[in-house]
Amino acid sequence: xxxxxxxxxxxxxxxxxxxxxxxxxxxxxxxxxxxxxxxxxxxxxxxxxxxxxxxxxxxxxxxxxxxxxxxxxxxxxxxxxxxxxxxxxxxxxxxxxxxxxxxxxxxxxxxxxxxxxxxxxxxxxxxxxxxxxxxxxxxxxxxxxxxxxxxxxxxxxxxxxxxxxxxxxxxxxxxxx
Amino acid sequence: xxxxxxxxxxxxxxxxxxxxxxxxxxxxxxxxxxxxxxxxxxxxxxxxxxxxxxxxxxxxxxxxxxxxxxxxxxxxxxxxxxxxxxxxxxxxxxxxxxxxxxxxxxxxxxxxxxxxxxxxxxxxxxxxxxxxxxxxxxxxxxxxxxxxxxxxxxxxxxxxxxxxxxxxxxxxxxxxxxxxxxxxxxxxxxxxxxxxxxxxxxxxxxxxxxxxxxxxxxxxxxxxxxxxxxxxxxxxxxxxxxxxxxxxx
Amino acid sequence: xxxxxxxxxxxxxxxxxxxxxxxxxxxxxxxxxxxxxxxxxxxxxxxxxxxxxxxxxxxxxxxxxxxxxxxxxxxxxxxxxxxxxxxxxxxxxxxxxxxxxxxxxxxxxxxxxxxxxxxxxxxxxxxxxxxxxxxxxxxxxxxxxxxxxxxxxxxxxxxxxxxxxxxxxxxxxxxxxxxxxxxxxxxxxxxxxxxxxxxxxxxxxxxxxxxxxxxxxxxxxxxxxxxxxxxxxxxxxxxxxxxxxxxxxxxxxxxxxxxxxxxxxxxxxxxxxxxxxxxxxxxxxxxxxxxxxxxxxxxxxxxxxxxxxxxxxxxxxxxxxxxxxxxxxxxxxxxxxxxxxxxxxxxxxxxxxxx
Numbered sequence: 001x002x003x004x005x006x007x008x009x010x011x012x013x014x015x016x017x018x019x020x021x022x023x024x025x026x027x028x029x030x031x032x033x034x035x036x037x038x039x040x041x042x043x044x045x046x047x048x049x050x051x052x053x054x055x056x057x058x059x060x061x062x063x064x065x066x067x068x069x070x071x072x073x074x075x076x077x078x079x080x081x082x083x084x085x086x087x088x089x090x091x092x093x094x095x096x097x098x099x100x101x102x103x104x105x106x107x108x109x110x111x112x113x114x115x116x117x118x119x120x121x122x123x124x125x126x127x128x129x130x131x132x133x134x135x136x137x138x139x140x141x142x143x144x145x146x147x148x149x150x151x152x153x154x155x156x157x158x159x160x161x162x163x164x165x166x167x168x169x170x171x172x173x174x175x176x177x
Numbered sequence: 178x179x180x181x182x183x184x185x186x187x188x189x190x191x192x193x194x195x196x197x198x199x200x201x202x203x204x205x206x207x208x209x210x211x212x213x214x215x216x217x218x219x220x221x222x223x224x225x226x227x228x229x230x231x232x233x234x235x236x237x238x239x240x241x242x243x244x245x246x247x248x249x250x251x252x253x254x255x256x257x258x259x260x261x262x263x264x265x266x267x268x269x270x271x272x273x274x275x276x277x278x279x280x281x282x283x284x285x286x287x288x289x290x291x292x293x294x295x296x297x298x299x300x301x302x303x304x305x306x307x308x309x310x311x312x313x314x315x316x317x318x319x320x321x322x323x324x325x326x327x328x329x330x331x332x333x334x335x336x337x338x339x340x341x342x343x344x345x346x347x348x349x350x351x352x353x354x355x356x357x358x359x360x361x362x363x364x365x366x367x368x369x370x371x372x373x374x375x376x377x378x379x380x381x382x383x384x385x386x387x388x389x390x391x392x393x394x395x396x397x398x399x400x401x402x403x404x405x406x407x408x409x410x411x412x413x414x415x416x417x418x419x420x421x422x423x424x425x426x
Numbered sequence: 427x428x429x430x431x432x433x434x435x436x437x438x439x440x441x442x443x444x445x446x447x448x449x450x451x452x453x454x455x456x457x458x459x460x461x462x463x464x465x466x467x468x469x470x471x472x473x474x475x476x477x478x479x480x481x482x483x484x485x486x487x488x489x490x491x492x493x494x495x496x497x498x499x500x501x502x503x504x505x506x507x508x509x510x511x512x513x514x515x516x517x518x519x520x521x522x523x524x525x526x527x528x529x530x531x532x533x534x535x536x537x538x539x540x541x542x543x544x545x546x547x548x549x550x551x552x553x554x555x556x557x558x559x560x561x562x563x564x565x566x567x568x569x570x571x572x573x574x575x576x577x578x579x580x581x582x583x584x585x586x587x588x589x590x591x592x593x594x595x596x597x598x599x600x601x602x603x604x605x606x607x608x609x610x611x612x613x614x615x616x617x618x619x620x621x622x623x624x625x626x627x628x629x630x631x632x633x634x635x636x637x638x639x640x641x642x643x644x645x646x647x648x649x650x651x652x653x654x655x656x657x658x659x660x661x662x663x664x665x666x667x668x669x670x671x672x673x674x675x676x677x678x679x680x681x682x683x684x685x686x687x688x689x690x691x692x693x694x695x696x697x698x699x700x701x702x703x704x705x706x707x708x709x710x711x712x713x714x715x716x717x718x719x720x721x722x723x724x725x726x727x728x729x730x731x732x733x734x735x736x737x738x739x740x741x742x743x744x745x746x747x748x749x750x751x752x753x754x755x756x757x758x759x760x761x762x763x764x765x766x767x768x769x770x771x772x773x774x775x776x777x778x779x780x781x
């Protein structure tokens with residue numbers, strides 16, 4: 001089993017953190033993992049994205065061209081990554097910030113009001129955690145409890161309150177669909 | 178019979194291969210004496226340049242390293258930072274320090290590396306056969322400026338002490354000469370200060386020494402001393418350009 | 427087993443260098459290796475080491491020359507254009523027989539090129555790189571774990587043979603995060619023996635001189651011949667590689683670094699389809715593992731060389747196999763990274779119906 005994932009959005013939406021949390025969760029579940037951030041001039045002001053590979057085998061390349069799963073947080077990312085998804089793959093997108101409709105019929109499409117839910121929980125910036133919660137539920141890629149552990153590996157300096165809120169966002173996403 | 182004058186222990190027995198009237202030998206001797214007088218010979222690492230004094234690694238009786246042209250101050254940084262208990266000096270000519278190694282000297286000075294730099298300025302490339310140096314005077318003849326340095330095409334000389342004095346980093350900068358006994362004594366005093374500064378961890382010290390090159394200048398040794406005093410020292414005024422010990426008092 | 431940490435390759439390298447007992451870093455920022463000087467500046471400060479951000483790569487390599495001549499483990503890292511600038515210094519260091527570690531996180535070239543991963547500095551790394559008769563021991567990691575472990579190996583080899591060592595990584599390995607296990611006990615630099623050639627002041631001994639020149643008639647020839655003996659010894663003893671599925675192979679892929687891990691996946695795809703394909707992953711690029719290739723050429727008909735360049739290592743494969751086998755090439759220059767399916771396609775083209 002090898003799952004190739006791309007997470008994409010604006011800088012500041014926690015794209016890199018989401019990727020690292022996923023990779024850490026894979027590591028905790030004893031899988032082979034890689035994380036690779038997108039890199040270059042386009043990072044400033046445009047989309048930020050990263051590739052995560054979670055696999056039972058050693059990972060060949062951390063660069064993902066045709067992902068199995070794509071998590072989209074903003075409009076430009078949808079335009080860019082929708083066409084790259086493998087047939088039969090899955091697209092999860094943040095409906096709050098994206099007005100267009102995905103066009104592909106050969107993939108599973110999941111829309112989530114991520115920012116609305118996050119703000120209800122008290123913080124817009126945890127929309128990424130809501131998305132991660134939905135994603136692991138829909139794909140059965142990793143366990144919810146592992147993600148809770150993994151976010152603590154990523155946010156080593158965060159206070160307990162924030163960590164608890166992140167957990168809540170993960171749970172909320174996990175229980176959504 | 179009691180010996181009252183001889184070769185200082187800071188110099189090896191190796192015969193120095195400099196031209197008659199060259200200033201390098203005088204400066205070598207001063208350094209050789211200071212290594213003993215300051216009792217630092219056994220913990221000193223010297224850096225030879227590329228140029229006429231490339232063989233300095235055979236002349237100074239202490240640990241020595243021979244770097245690429247111009248890179249002495251970078252080597253000195255590596256040595257001093259890993260062996261702070263050692264005394265590190267970089268001996269450089271004008272091609273080495275003011276052409277190839279301009280970036281290295283400026284940044285070592287800006288970082289105020291705790292090293293001692295001895296800069297021999299003879300306004301000419303000696304070893305390669307008398308070509309123009311970055312310090313060759315306007316109008317001065319060399320084998321690559323046969324009608325005299327044309328400032329319209331070949332630009333102006335670099336005044337290193339003045340340039341480095343524009344930085345906050347250096348602790349001590351002085352320009353001396355070795356054309357007269359009086360100036361030689363003054364040079365010894367400056368070099369002693371430059372080494373003493375390092376011993377007491379003061380930071381970057383450099384002594385620029387105007388030195389004769391009769392062969393490169395096409396002059397006799399006597400003419401060369403005279404020309405240095407009358408022409409060269411006019412363009413490159415002697416004196417102290419930075420001495421932070423004065424501000425500490 | 428120690429706990430695994432998810433780390434950037436470049437960060438793993440920093441920890442590996444420190445665990446190897448190195449306490450001197452000098453370097454100049456250049457993408458894609460900036461995480462190395464950034465973390466070094468913090469870590470060296472924490473552990474009482476030296477970090478110098480230099481005015482140029484030329485200065486950086488010469489600071490290494492000084493620090494290593496003083497007998498200490500010293501390293502710099504850069505990426506391709508910066509490594510070009512260092513070649514003068516590396517030549518002098520090789521000529522003075524001083525061990526240092528230089529890391530090249532290779533990017534696309536020539537010129538300013540781009541900042542994408544590449545393997546186009548192979549010739550430079552394995553042919554000495556600067557002027558004169560010399561070689562640098564060159565290691566090719568292919569994972570974050572290797573980036574952690576290879577600095578120690580590089581220092582050990584460099585010191586054993588008194589020769590500069592290079593780690594040839596690429597932007598992909600440096601920028602990627604992967605699990606890393608801190609597999610060995612860190613070396614306390616104080617426990618490393620003093621070198622009998624180190625410059626540290628001549629108290630109680632003859633003075634020492636570190637230099638790369640000898641102008642006396644015939645002397646440099648003698649020195650270079652002695653160095654040739656050293657190189658022969660390294661070639662004889664230090665060829666490192668890994669083989670996978672090579673015993674019955676009709677085709678063996680030869681690759682290093684990133685290409686070797688991508689090829690690994692392609693080999694598995696091919697095996698699943700019934701093709702007898704193996705992988706020779708090179709760990710040392712100099713010394714080049716010629717012996718294993720020479721032996722393989724006696725029974726393997728086809729080699730496929732995979733490189734992120736227009737083809738440089740392929741020359742060494744031809745030399746090592748004495749062109750007894752058919753040698754094919756798949757290359758992605760200028761920052762392209764091959765994928766397992768495209769390598770598999772090449773395998774299919776070469777082997778056709780021979781499954």
